[in-house]
Every structure is written in structure tokens, then in C-alpha cells.
Amino acid sequence: MYLTTKSGKKILLNTPEEDAQITAAALSDPDNLPLTDAELKQFRPMRGRPLGSGKKEQVTLRLDAEILDKFKSTGNGWQTRINDVLRNWAKRH
Numbered sequence: 046m047y048l049t050t051k052s053g054k055k056i057l058l059n060t061p062e063e064d065a066q067i068t069a070a071a072l073s074d075p076d077n078l079p080l081t082d083a084e085l086k087q088f089r090p091m092r093g094r095p096l097g098s099g100k101k102e103q104v105t106l107r108l109d110a111e112i113l114d115k116f117k118s119t120g121n122g123w124q125t126r127i128n129d130v131l132r133n134w135a136k137r138h
Contacts, residue, residue, distance in 0.1 A: 046058045046060075101128075108127075
């Protein structure tokens with residue numbers, strides 16, 4: 046049986062027999078047992094960007110290269126830091 050992705054790629058799925066063999070092999074290893082449902086619920090999805098507040102709008106903004114370089118050099122979260130600087134300026138003016 047195949048699973049077809051949105052891009053059209055076909056992925057061969059395991060047969061029920063193969064799936065049973067894999068599960069049996071996993072259960073037979075006492076040092077590496079599969080996670081329980083309770084353990085799996087502790088994980089949080091970390092894929093993609095975190096959900097936003099829903100209060101922001103996407104805009105196109107031209108900044109001086111030196112300003113952009115300075116913020117980007119501080120690492121991840123540079124867009125949030127620019128937003129914070131602008132928010133602080135708006136509060137004072």
C-alpha cells in the first residue's frame with residue numbers, strides 16, 4: 046500500500062505483518078521500550094514557527110542595512126526585538 050503526499054511523492058507503507066514484527070522487536074528490547082501514551086502526551090509539537098498572538102500584521106518595511114545587520118547579529122528573535130524597540134518608541138511619543 047502506498048501513501049501519496051501533496052507533492053505527488055509515493056511512500057511505501059509497511060504491511061500489517063511487517064508492522065507486527067517491528068512492534069515485537071521494539072517490545073523485546075528492555076533498554077529501549079516504546080513510549081507509553083502518557084509519555085507521548087508530555088511532548089509538545091515543536092515543528093514550524095510558534096503560534097503568534099494573532100495581534101500582529103505582516104508588513105513590508107525597508108530598513109538601513111546597518112540597522113538590520115545589528116539586530117540580526119544578536120541571533121534568533123531579532124524581529125521581535127525590532128518590534129519591542131518600535132513599541133517602546135511609540136509609548137514615549
